[in-house]
Amino acid sequence: LCHECGVCTAYCPRDAKPASVMAALRDYSITHYAVPGFMARAMSDAKYLPLLLALPALIFLVALASLGNLAALPEGEIVYTKFMPTLYVELIFNAAAALSVAGGAAGGVRYWRAMRRQMGGNRTFHWSALLPTLRAILRHKGFGECEERPVGTRKTYRGHLYRSHLAAFYGFVGLGVTTVSVAIGIYVFGYLTPWPLWHPVKILGNVSGLALLAAIAVLIYRRIADAERAGKSTYSDRLFLGLLLLTTLTGYLSELFRLAELPAAAYPVYFIHLVFVFVLIVYLPYSKFAHVMYRTVAMLHAMGAAPASRDAPGRSDVATA
16 A cells, blocks of 8 residues: 555556645545535535635624624734634634534544455554554654655655655644643633743744745745646645645734734734634645544554554555545
């Protein structure tokens, strides 16, 4: 099995563009196993994008209207919690994320059962496989195999992939840690935002955002510069990179406009930022981001073989989606 998509490499013609083949298979797999399926179809078709953006926009507009901030912006110092209180943001995102997690879990279960049927049904989940799987994900070891064990003879554009993906992965993790840390600071210690730029959590967020932007820039550039070797990008690829880029940029612009004391720009940009964050996080099980979930499930499945084979070299890198 190919460590990236889970499909036997014999099905990949030696002269085919592996990235295009893998991307198409990944998109098909996500659409096939997603629960509910119409969400994955919507995320894979550009004509549904306005509706996908309109849903969170409408939710946040209703929240602003109930607060009286729809017709007039808060006066005085720019504080985003005066515009959209933290409690409202938490309630909206937690409720939506709960539905998203339920759908993602259902899709993961369907995928696990399909792998068991396809591969003999003799593998079961082992808690002992969890730690090695997480370690393999954090190390990104499998990405080295794109060069060590290439599919076919065609040169690929993947020489940059390990470092770029690593920067994107840890940049996103850093932003997640920043968000959780801010929530802990507010609810546990009563340390209200905005926090100063020199605060360690603020520094972590800004550095993580820069790492993510750098990775996105490299990925976009290489897709353009190496289009012949990389193959045609799918809509889900472009949408995912676009969402990552716009979410990060609007986050930085929200910070910049706040520091520049420009409320007429700061609050609308912050609203747009919330919409992009919603689309990126809540629709995760149905976008290219779903490979985080499906790849992890596949790695756990691969590690669920007989104990003697779990420690086989490269075993934890067999993955999907």
